[in-house]
Amino acid sequence: xxxxxxxxxxxxxxxxxxxxxxxxxxxxxxxxxxxxxxxxxxxxxxxxxxxxxxxxxxxxxxxxxxxxxxxxxxxxxxxxxxxxxxxxxxxxxxxxxxxxxxxxxxxxxxxxxxxxxxxxxxxxxxxxxxxxxxxxxxxxxxxxxxxxxxxxxxxxxxxxxxxxxxxxxxxxxxxxxxxxxxxxxxxxxxxxxxxxxxxxxxxxxxxxxxxxxxxxxxxxxxxxxxxxxxxxxxxxxxxxxxxxxxxxxxxxxxxxxxxxxxxxxxxxxxxxxxxxxxxxxxxxxxxxxxxxxxxxxxxxxxxxxxxxxxxxxxxxxxxxxxxxxxxxxxxxxxxx
Numbered sequence: 001x002x003x004x005x006x007x008x009x010x011x012x013x014x015x016x017x018x019x020x021x022x023x024x025x026x027x028x029x030x031x032x033x034x035x036x037x038x039x040x041x042x043x044x045x046x047x048x049x050x051x052x053x054x055x056x057x058x059x060x061x062x063x064x065x066x067x068x069x070x071x072x073x074x075x076x077x078x079x080x081x082x083x084x085x086x087x088x089x090x091x092x093x094x095x096x097x098x099x100x101x102x103x104x105x106x107x108x109x110x111x112x113x114x115x116x117x118x119x120x121x122x123x124x125x126x127x128x129x130x131x132x133x134x135x136x137x138x139x140x141x142x143x144x145x146x147x148x149x150x151x152x153x154x155x156x157x158x159x160x161x162x163x164x165x166x167x168x169x170x171x172x173x174x175x176x177x178x179x180x181x182x183x184x185x186x187x188x189x190x191x192x193x194x195x196x197x198x199x200x201x202x203x204x205x206x207x208x209x210x211x212x213x214x215x216x217x218x219x220x221x222x223x224x225x226x227x228x229x230x231x232x233x234x235x236x237x238x239x240x241x242x243x244x245x246x247x248x249x250x251x252x253x254x255x256x257x258x259x260x261x262x263x264x265x266x267x268x269x270x271x272x273x274x275x276x277x278x279x280x281x282x283x284x285x286x287x288x289x290x291x292x293x294x295x296x297x298x299x300x301x302x303x304x305x306x307x308x309x310x311x312x313x314x315x316x317x318x319x320x321x322x323x324x325x326x327x328x329x330x331x332x333x334x335x336x
Contacts, residue, residue, distance in 0.1 A: 001045035002300045005281045008175025009200025010149060012118060014077050016275055017300050018048040019293075020206065020284035021064055027056040029288045031063055038067035040290035044297040048077040050178075050204065050284055052123055053108050054084035061111040069113055079204075080108045081153060081178075083123030085336055095335040096126035096134040105146050120147035121178060125159050125331040131166060139170040151176035151204070154330040157195035164199045174201065176281065179327075181205035183214060183255075183273055183316050184243055190324035193279045202281035205274050209285075211240035213248070214270035216256055220249040247319055254315035262308055264299070271299035273312060 004013040019041045024034060038049070051064050061080060068076060082104040085094040092099050105120060120141060126134065138150045152163060155177055167174035177196060179188045181203065188203065196203065209215055218224055224244070243249075259269040271283050285296045304312075 002047075002297055006202075007119070007149070007204075007281045008173070008202040010173055010175045012077070012149060012175070014048040014204075014282050015046045015300075016282050017046055017271070017297055018050055018079075018204065018282040018284050019046050020050040020286050021060045022052070022055050022206070022286060024060075024286050024288055027059070031066065033289065034063050035067040037287050037290050037293065038064065040293040041287070042071065044293050046293070046297065047075060048079070048282060050079040051112075052081035052084070052121075053086050053104050053111075054081070054123065058086055058107065058111060061108055065111050065113040073114060077118040078112060078114060079119040079121060079151070080112065080117050081121040081123040082108075083126065083153075096122055096129045096137075098133050098137040101134065101137040101141070105141055109146060116146050116148060118148050119151050119176060120149075121151040121153050121176070122155075122163075123153050125152070125155050126335065127331065127333050128335050131162060135163065135166040135170055138167075139172050142172040149173050149175050151178065153178035154180070154327070155192075156327045157191040160192070160195050160199060160201060164201065174199075176202050176204050178204045178206060178284075180207050181274055181277075181280070182208050182210040183270060183312060184210045184248065184252075184320050186320050186322045187324055187326040189322065192324075192327055193277070197279050203277070203279050204282045204284060205280055206284045207239070208274040208283045209267055209270045210243050213240065213243040213252060214255070214266060216252060216266040218244065218249050218252075220246040220253070242321075245319075248316075251316045251319045255312065258308060258311045258315060262302075262304065264302065265295060267295060268299040268302070269304075269312075271296060272302040272304055273309075275299065275302070276304055276309065 002015040002017045005016050007014050051061050082101055083096055087093045141147045150172060164174050181188055255266055259266045274280050274283050287293050
């Protein structure tokens with residue numbers, strides 16, 4: 001079963017293995033298989049589910065809503081997000097304006113089939129909207145009972161400080177950030193994590209397996225396996241390109257004996273590694289088949305000893321991206 005961790009400086013507990021349905025539900029996986037995978041996650045002890053209105057242009061939320069229908073709502077933690085374009089992509093169909101936020105939360109709740117979500121997240125920082133407007137809208141949503149807590153995704157240390165101060169002033173809790181984080185992508189460690197620890201903000205990390213590269217299935221000097229993410233333009237192929245370098249793939253193969261020594265598969269090692277960071281509350285994992293869930297859940301509660309962590313650093317530390325400046329390039333300067 002899955003262990004639980006507190007999310008930020010709050011009393012909310014979340015399953016440290018959290019199910020995310022980006023690039024799967026509503027697009028890559030048919031609804032029947034998607035619903036079966038959510039049920040497998042529930043059976044394995046996962047109670048926390050993360051989605052977004054922009055995933056498959058709202059379809060992913062609808063699939064998750066169908067999948068949790070009939071479940072005891074109080075036993076679940078449902079997260080969704082707002083920022084990226086939805087609908088036909090009109091002038092106000094993206095960003096963090098009050099208009100878009102208010103329309104988006106109502107649409108998300110309807111698709112998810114619930115009166116509230118535990119966590120409502122700003123999917124990126126919106127440079128075109130005053131943060132005071134955004135956070136006043138979030139405060140109203142919390143007071144209306146439509147969201148219990150507020151989080152963000154891929155915000156810089158400075159943006160987190162600004163948001164945290166405003167949330168405190170407006171009497172609601174900003175408790176989480178959702179960045180990319182893995183053995184190969186460690187850009188949050190220098191600035192974002194220290195600021196978050198100071199502010200009482202947890203990380204909910206996405207792509208702990210570096211879009212599947214840390215599974216070891218991509219081999220240096222060989223074409224990507226047919227049907228893998230690297231070959232599917234609809235399934236995040238653009239995101240994986242940065243890791244499809246022979247030097248990186250060669251380094252990743254050095255993790256195989258380390259995983260075997262630890263009694264883990266390579267995916268389990270990758271998930272367990274991000275969970276060693278005490279500022280990480282949850283690792284987001286996706287699955288296209290129910291049988292993948294049990295393997296992911298086995299990473300919960302694993303403690304990697306100092307020798308194992310040192311061996312991992314020796315294997316892939318030289319190819320990992322660690323530059324904190326990368327955190328400043330994630331949010332678009334203009335709305336998409």
